[in-house]
Amino acid sequence: MNVHEYQAKELMKEFKMKVLKGAVANSVDEAVAAAKEMGGNVWVVKAQIHAGGRGKGGGVKLAKSLDEVKQHAQDILGMNLVTHQTGPEGKKVLKLLIEQGCEIEHEYYAGVVLDRATGKITFMASSEGGVDIETVAAQTPEKIIKVAIDPAVGFSPYVGRKLAYGIGLTGDAVAQAAKFFEGLYRLYIEKDCSIAEINPLVLTKDQEIIALDAKLNFDANALFRHPDIERLRDPSEESEQELEAGEFGLSYISLDGNIGCLVNGAGLAMATMDIIKLHGGSPANFLDVGGGADKEAVKKAFSIILQDENVKAILVNIFGGIMKCDIIAEGIVAAAKEMSLEVPLVVRLEGTNVSLGKKILKESGLSITAAEDLKDAAEKAVTAAKES
Amino acid sequence: MAILVNRETRLMTVGLTGKQGTFHTLQSRDYGTNVVGGVTPGKGGMIHEGIPVFNSTQLCMQETGANAAMIFVPPKFAADSILECIDAEMPLIIAITEGIPINDMVKVRTALKNSHSRLIGPNCPGIITPGECKIGIMPGHIHMPGNVGVVSRSGTLTYEAVFQLTQREIGQSTCVGIGGDPVNGTNFIDCLQLFQEDAATDAVIMIGEIGGSAETEAARWIQENMNKPVVSFIAGASAPKGKRMGHAGAIISGGDDTAEAKFKILEECGVTIARSPAELGEKMQSLLN
Numbered sequence: 001m002n003v004h005e006y007q008a009k010e011l012m013k014e015f016k017m018k019v020l021k022g023a024v025a026n027s028v029d030e031a032v033a034a035a036k037e038m039g040g041n042v043w044v045v046k047a048q049i050h051a052g053g054r055g056k057g058g059g060v061k062l063a064k065s066l067d068e069v070k071q072h073a074q075d076i077l078g079m080n081l082v083t084h085q086t087g088p089e090g091k092k093v094l095k096l097l098i099e100q101g102c103e104i105e106h107e108y109y110a111g112v113v114l115d116r117a118t119g120k121i122t123f124m125a126s127s128e129g130g131v132d133i134e135t136v137a138a139q140t141p142e143k144i145i146k147v148a149i150d151p152a153v154g155f156s157p158y159v160g161r162k163l164a165y166g167i168g169l170t171g172d173a174v175a176q177a178a179k180f181f182e183g184l185y186r187l188y189i190e191k192d193c194s195i196a197e198i199n200p201l202v203l204t205k206d207q208e209i210i211a212l213d214a215k216l217n218f219d220a221n222a223l224f225r226h227p228d229i230e231r232l233r234d235p236s237e238e239s240e241q242e243l244e245a246g247e248f249g250l251s252y253i254s255l256d257g258n259i260g261c262l263v264n265g266a267g268l269a270m271a272t273m274d275i276i277k278l279h280g281g282s283p284a285n286f287l288d289v290g291g292g293a294d295k296e297a298v299k300k301a302f303s304i305i306l307q308d309e310n311v312k313a314i315l316v317n318i319f320g321g322i323m324k325c326d327i328i329a330e331g332i333v334a335a336a337k338e339m340s341l342e343v344p345l346v347v348r349l350e351g352t353n354v355s356l357g358k359k360i361l362k363e364s365g366l367s368i369t370a371a372e373d374l375k376d377a378a379e380k381a382v383t384a385a386k387e388s
Numbered sequence: 389m390a391i392l393v394n395r396e397t398r399l400m401t402v403g404l405t406g407k408q409g410t411f412h413t414l415q416s417r418d419y420g421t422n423v424v425g426g427v428t429p430g431k432g433g434m435i436h437e438g439i440p441v442f443n444s445t446q447l448c449m450q451e452t453g454a455n456a457a458m459i460f461v462p463p464k465f466a467a468d469s470i471l472e473c474i475d476a477e478m479p480l481i482i483a484i485t486e487g488i489p490i491n492d493m494v495k496v497r498t499a500l501k502n503s504h505s506r507l508i509g510p511n512c513p514g515i516i517t518p519g520e521c522k523i524g525i526m527p528g529h530i531h532m533p534g535n536v537g538v539v540s541r542s543g544t545l546t547y548e549a550v551f552q553l554t555q556r557e558i559g560q561s562t563c564v565g566i567g568g569d570p571v572n573g574t575n576f577i578d579c580l581q582l583f584q585e586d587a588a589t590d591a592v593i594m595i596g597e598i599g600g601s602a603e604t605e606a607a608r609w610i611q612e613n614m615n616k617p618v619v620s621f622i623a624g625a626s627a628p629k630g631k632r633m634g635h636a637g638a639i640i641s642g643g644d645d646t647a648e649a650k651f652k653i654l655e656e657c658g659v660t661i662a663r664s665p666a667e668l669g670e671k672m673q674s675l676l677n
Contacts, residue, residue: 114490116600119497119571151495192491222489224464255628266568267542267597270623271665274647277626278664286627291525291543319544319551321513321527322412351547352527374548375666 001218002050003232006097008214011191015183018176018210022099024048031073032066034098041065042101045072047093050237052215053083059093062101069098094236102210107200108167109133109144110181112188120148123185125163129200155185169203176209177201191229192222241304248300249290257282259385260305260314260343262298264289264323272317275374281382284311291322298331302339312388315381316347317374318357325349325357333364344369344384348377390517390562391537391582391589392480392506393456397521400425400454402445402461402469405436409460412484412525413439416458419522424452427469445469446476458514458523459483466510467492474505481573482523483510493571500573507573512565513543524565526550534559536672537583539576540595541568541602545623545665549593552669558676561589568597576606584614591617591675593668594659596650598624603650611657617675620654621662622647 003011009019023034035043047059054060059081061072073096082090107130115122126144128136136143145166147159160178169177180201188196195217202212223230235243245252251266255273259281263269266288273283285308289301305311318328332347348371349357361368369384371377399416403409404426414437417423425440425448432443442448445457457478461469466485473481474496488510500507508515514524518531530547532554540546546565553560564579566572576594583589596603603622610618625647644653651661662671 114494114570116570116602117605119494121491121494151491151498189491192489194490219490221463221487222491225489253628263544265542265544267540267545267595267623268548268665270597270627271542271545271548271621273626274623275664275666283626319547321544321547322525350551351530373666375664378666 001220001223001229001233002237003216003218003229004048004050004095004234005046005214006048006095007232008216009211011187011216012183012211012214015187017180017183018208019214020099020102020210020212022097025073025096025098026094028070028073028077031096031098032070035063035066035069038098038100040100043069044099044101045069045076046097046099047076047079047081048095048097049081049086049091049093050234051081051083051085051091053085054081057081057083059083102202103205105203105205107202109136109199110163110184110201111195111197111199112184112193113195115148118148120150121188123147123149123159123163123181125167125181127167129202133199149185155182157182171207173203173207173209180209180211191226192219193217194219241307245287245300245304248297249293250297250301250304251286251288251290252304253286254308255283255285256310257284258310258312259381260284260308260311262287262289262301262305262314262316264291264293264318264320268317268319272315272374272378275378276315276382279378279382281378281385284308289323293323293327293331295327295331295334298328299335299338302332302335306339311343313344313346313381313385315377316345317377318349318351320349320351320353320357324353325351326353326360329357329360332368333360333366336364336366344388346371346377346381346384348372348374390520391579391586392562392564393515393517393521393523395422395520397456397523398422398424398452398454399456399458399523400427400445400448400452401458402427402473403459404428404439404441405431406460410437412460413437413458415528416522416524419528420519421521421523424454444476445472445478449476449478454478456480456482456523459485459510461485463487463489467496470496470507471499474499474503477504479505481505481507482512482514483507483573484512484514484525485509486511488569490569490571493569497571497573508564509567509572511569512567513546515562515564517562518560526563526565530554531563532557532559535561535588535590537561537579537586537589537592538563538595539579539583539592540565541597542595542623545595548665549595549621549668552666553593553672556669556673558669558672561586570600576602577609580606580609580614580618584616589616591619591672593672594618594620596620596622598622598627598647598650599645601645604644604653607650607654607657607659610659617660619660619662619668619671619675621665621668622650622654623665
């Protein structure tokens with residue numbers, strides 16, 4: 001689960017990391033009032049959306065007067081911000097963060113992630129901040145200092161010093177940065193983050209270590225023990241269909257093709273999308289009904305797929321394991337009858353109770369194209385989508 | 389011969405008395421697995437569906453001689469159950485549970501080091517040696533005994549591969565689902581090594597996904613250490629960047645963890661790749677002939 005920059009910074013303050021003075025604004029008036037209240041003569045107006053690359057897209061602007069704050073707030077609020085992470089459709093900006101400016105001496109990078117290869121939480125820091133860290137990793141990997149942290153040992157102060165010296169800090173800044181790094185690690189562990197990334201982390205002209213930006217991502221599987229984090233969820237950042245699907249235990253992701261997919265299992269769902277592409281078609285979605293779906297969940301899956309107006313055909317691919325084919329068949333029949341299905345439906349069933357499932361579909365009188373195997377299913381769905 | 393599980397395996401289920409635990413334990417028993425006990429704290433002493441229940445893993449092992457444990461405990465408590473099994477020196481732990489917090493698994497992974505246990509999963513269908521022992525949630529009837537090993541990160545996609553083999557009358561030595569989570573107990577290389585050493589396995593199907601570097605590392609290992617043919621498919625060639633596709637592991641973060649990059653390195657390392665998931669059986673058949 002993602003949170004906004006302003007929410008991430010509030011959490012960081014709890015863990016003793018320094019951030020700039022700032023306030024959230026939902027309107028232009030609030031933005032100006034916030035800037036006035038915090039004082040100073042330079043402010044930064046920042047769009048609050050769940051995506052990186054906001055600066056390049058025109059969502060972060062420097063203001064040197066209250067008039068400029070007003071102007072920028074007017075420009076950014078309500079704009080459709082397109083960045084390399086939002087996709088071409090962009091995201092509408094509904095909230096701003098107004099922050100006091102600061103004078104930067106140097107920009108650094110700090111991040112905590114899971115290293116999947118070792119299965120350990122790994123701290124990364126670099127003297128090359130403020131730029132895309134993937135580029136640094138690809139071009140000058142020696143400029144990224146990595147320290148793997150053993151969960152049984154935890155964060156020992158030397159880790160902070162190693163990182164701080166490693167990125168070239170000197171004097172007072174070393175102790176400040178080491179403390180900052182410890183805070184970031186504690187936040188990552190105590191709140192079950194899956195990413196904690198500060199880019200840039202800056203050294204100001206006043207020799208202070210401050211987070212200018214913050215990206216926190218939380219492990220959805222651990223939210224049960226963090227109701228405070230769950231409350232930070234911004235539904236306007238999530239697609240309505242994806243939320244609706246989640247309530248029924250379905251995993252749904254909208255894509256831009258025209259063949260709706262209903263599959264059990266994430267791996268098989270991806271493989272079904274892949275084979276559609278291989279046969280010249282294009283999937284409209286990823287949809288995993290999971291192992292425990294009932295008739296209602298299958299009906300819901302159909303209704304979500306059909307909300308997408310681009311869908312020209314639906315491919316159901318079920319390999320029954322825990323999921324029984326007859327349950328899926330009943331769900332299909334119920335959905336097709338209630339929702340006046342107007343697009344062609346191709347169904348491939350295999351596994352547990354397959355003959356019973358096929359019988360239910362056959363006796364329903366519905367116009368369903370039965371597919372023999374995975375390849376046959378993909379070919380029939382691609383043809384159906386082209387013809388309808 | 390086969391790998392990890394066979395007729396000698398004595399299975400216990402942690403979380404036996406729950407609905408899922410009961411259902412799948414009985415399915416495994418019906419398949420022929422020797423189920424010797426179960427654990428549900430607080431229900432020790434009772435007999436559930438003919439299976440003795442104990443309060444702890446250690447007690448269950450002492451009393452029944454169990455040498456494999458299937459974990460059917462909800463995600464909140466699953467890591468604790470795995471840790472209890474490691475503490476009791478359970479040789480083989482199979483965690484079916486989906487949705488265990490990543491940081492819990494980071495701890496488990498540390499506890500596994502220098503332990504006497506091997507963990508398969510979590511978030512996996514389990515392991516089966518056809519005709520001998522089934523531990524997990526896979527449909528037993530699609531399998532047949534034979535000489536092809538199967539190792540996969542996915543559940544239903546594994547069934548698909550097994551089904552294609554069985555349809556062609558190619559049997560399987562052992563099929564292992566290593567699970568779709570970013571931190572798991574047994575990886576591709578562990579299984580490939582076991583298959584390489586197993587006299588009953590002549591070839592292997594490896595099914596991977598986008599995200600992470602496990603397949604890339606496996607490809608290099610195969611090139612250097614394996615003389616048995618391997619057929620591989622990577623799911624997610626059509627997945628958009630940065631989107632999580634159901635499995636926590638299946639998210640592309642850029643660079644060399646795309647399906648395309650993985651196919652390429654597998655091919656370079658001498659693995660036969662199936663670009664289409666429908667070609668797995670076919671490719672294996674032509675390799676064996």
